[in-house]
Each structure stands twice: as C-alpha cells, then as structure tokens.
Amino acid sequence: xxxxxxxxxxxxxxxxxxxxxxxxxxxxxxxxxxxxxxxxxxxxxxxxxxxxxxxxxxxxxxxxxxxxxxxxxxxxxxxxxxxxxxxxxxxxxxxxxxxxxxxxxxxxxxxxxxxxxxxxxxxxxxxxxxxxxxxxxxxxxxxxxxxxxxxxxxxxxxxxxxxxxxxxxxxxxxxxxxxxxxxxxxxxxxxxxxxxxxxxxxxxxxxxxxxxxxxxxxxxxxxxxxxxxxxxxxxxxxxxxxxxxxxxxxxxxxxxxxxxxxxxxxxxxxxx
Numbered sequence: 001x002x003x004x005x006x007x008x009x010x011x012x013x014x015x016x017x018x019x020x021x022x023x024x025x026x027x028x029x030x031x032x033x034x035x036x037x038x039x040x041x042x043x044x045x046x047x048x049x050x051x052x053x054x055x056x057x058x059x060x061x062x063x064x065x066x067x068x069x070x071x072x073x074x075x076x077x078x079x080x081x082x083x084x085x086x087x088x089x090x091x092x093x094x095x096x097x098x099x100x101x102x103x104x105x106x107x108x109x110x111x112x113x114x115x116x117x118x119x120x121x122x123x124x125x126x127x128x129x130x131x132x133x134x135x136x137x138x139x140x141x142x143x144x145x146x147x148x149x150x151x152x153x154x155x156x157x158x159x160x161x162x163x164x165x166x167x168x169x170x171x172x173x174x175x176x177x178x179x180x181x182x183x184x185x186x187x188x189x190x191x192x193x194x195x196x197x198x199x200x201x202x203x204x205x206x207x208x209x210x211x212x213x214x215x216x217x218x219x220x221x222x223x224x225x226x227x228x229x230x231x232x233x234x235x236x237x238x239x240x241x242x243x244x245x246x247x248x249x250x251x252x253x254x255x256x257x258x259x260x261x262x263x264x265x266x267x268x269x270x271x272x
Contacts, residue, residue, distance in 0.1 A: 037146035057114035083174035091133035148194035
C-alpha cells in the first residue's frame, strides 16, 4: 500500500495538469470486469475477494478517484446520493459524451497493481448508471451485479452518511431499478445477492469464478478479515443488525419509496 500512497500523491499533482493519461500504456486485459451495485451492498467485499485472485489486477479504491473523465456524485453535491438526480449520470451506448474511454483506461492503468493480468476489475458505485456505455466502450466487458436487502442498505446510508431515510431509500430504489432495467442489454452479466455472498461465500464465489472462467479462490481467503469502510471484520451477515435499528416510521418510508423494487428483487416487505 505504501507504493499506492506514493502514486496517489503524484496523481494529485498530475490530475490538475490533465496529464494522468500520459503516465502509462493502455491496458489490454482479456476481460474488463465491472462490479456494480448500490452503496452498502457488499461491492467492496466482492472486490476484495476477487482482488486476491492471481489472475486478477485491481486498483486500491474506486476507479472514479483515479480519473479525470468520470463525473462523481460529490461534484454535484450528491455524496452517496447520485440516484436523486440520475439524469446527470446516466449513460448508454447511444449517449453522446465527452468522456474519452481510451484516456480513462490509460489513467486507470497506472493504478492497477498488476495491469498486465488477464482480468482487470473495477468497482465504482456510479457505474450502475452506465453499464451499457461501459459495454460499448470497453472490449470484452463483464458485469457482476450485487443486490442487498433495501432495509439494511437504506439504514446504513442513513446512519453512516446522516442522509434522511427518504433520500437513502431513494438512492437504493432508483439505482437498483436503473441497473435492473439495463441488465437485459448486457452480454456478459452475472447477478448475485449480498445475502448469498456472506452466508456461503465459498459456494457463491465458485459461481463467480466459474462465470469468469478462472480457477476458484483459495479457501484460506475466506477466513481472513477484510477492511470495509475502515472496519476490519470477518465475513458475516449484517442485515439483521441493520434492520433492527429501524423504527416503524422508517420502515413505512422504505416500503413507500422502495417497495416495488424490493418485490422485484424478491425481498419480502416488513410491516410497520
């Protein structure tokens, strides 16, 4: 990580001069793999598990932080709330945009720990709004979508970011609805749920590695602690703990805003 720290300091200087794309050659992996899902849905855990694989190269954080090309929610005063104004971020294969995908790949290339590995993974939450654009602009793009119970996610966003429950539930509902609507257009896509990942990570990740046509992850990896949001913890289901924090009024808000998408994902609605 010390090497990455040095790179980040250099990147901060170069970004202001728009020189990031000159730092390295454009990577050409066999597969670009994009992990997509809402905040607090387990995308960091999935990223870390895949990053342990010897065939996979990864970046130390979301790709949006290492590029001058991608708009971020914070740029529009929407920290962890991009889905409140999805029209600012949504892209598909027909969208006319100033984003230079070649420059984006070169900028990212500098921060991959192993840019020449046959698979490069990327996890930026906002990519849920641009899967179709990524497919059109990244050769041999693969997508792994991750969904988690809307009650737990909304509670987490509300608690950690101090956003209202209305905004937290909207973020979960709208971002997942956009992703679900675009999935049928994706050629290489695999869908999993947080609940399956944390309750049986070995079996779930065997399905993921099978989708990517690579060897299974070493079983010892699943016994390690992972740092998620600055907290080190073993893999476990945190849903019950999160849902228990909700009061009846908050459950009613989530049901009203996110109920249809919850049912679409086969999550049962709670009674307030």
